[in-house]
Amino acid sequence: MYFAALLARTEDGWEASDTELDDVETLSDLIDLAREASVDDDTVIVFIEQEDAWFGVLRIEGEEDPRIYVSDGAAAARSSYGEILTKEILGDDLDDDDALETLDLDGTEDGEPLDQDDDEDDEEAGAPADAVPAAPVGDRLILADLGMSESQLQELDTDALAEIADALGAAEVLETVR
Incomplete structure (x- = not known):
């Protein structure tokens, strides 16, 4: 509302x-x-x-x-x-180049699941979870x-x-x- x-x-x-x-x-x-x-x-x-x-x-x-x-x-x-x-x-x-720069290429891009704990660690370390x-x-x-x-x-x-x-x-x- x-x-x-x-x-x-x-x-x-x-x-x-x-x-x-x-x-x-x-x-x-x-x-x-x-x-x-x-x-x-x-x-x-x-x-x-x-x-x-x-x-x-x-x-x-x-x-x-x-x-x-x-x-x-x-x-x-x-x-x-x-x-x-x-x-x-x-x-x-954001153009495609900017979007690529913000990706966290951690090995999961090949379809491997990312542990939820790893995701939380990335956010705490300052990795951009959201723009x-x-x-x-x-x-x-x-x-x-x-x-x-x-x-x-x-x-x-x-x-x-x-x-x-x-x-x-x-x-x-x-x-x-x-």
Whole structure:
């Protein structure tokens, strides 16, 4: 289950609206949705949260490139909307040469089963089990000029969106759309 909301900054403060993600299939769709909510090309913040598994923040300002932060890249990459964000942050166009470089050619490529213990040892030794880290990814300073420092953002866990909205002075308007 997802929760998504838009916060658009205006002269009078923040205006909130809940966001229907049904028609969002790409990052461009999400950016267009945010820009439609913008007043005079002011800042728009898009919050996406999936049941305390991860949250993402997308910041749009006028025609500038979007800024994106995701609390847990690996968890987000396993969900449809999170994948949109993590692909933008980490890229998604590995060519075959890059893919070959990340293979662990340990003798099992000939069909020999790999012990599960060996797989766990490889992960502990730093071998890439997954291309997406199970850690925050993206622009950690995305909200620094709006009242939430990098360290505060990275410390967030449950109910992150409420804490972000509180730091931005938009808690009441966000609560109206929850």
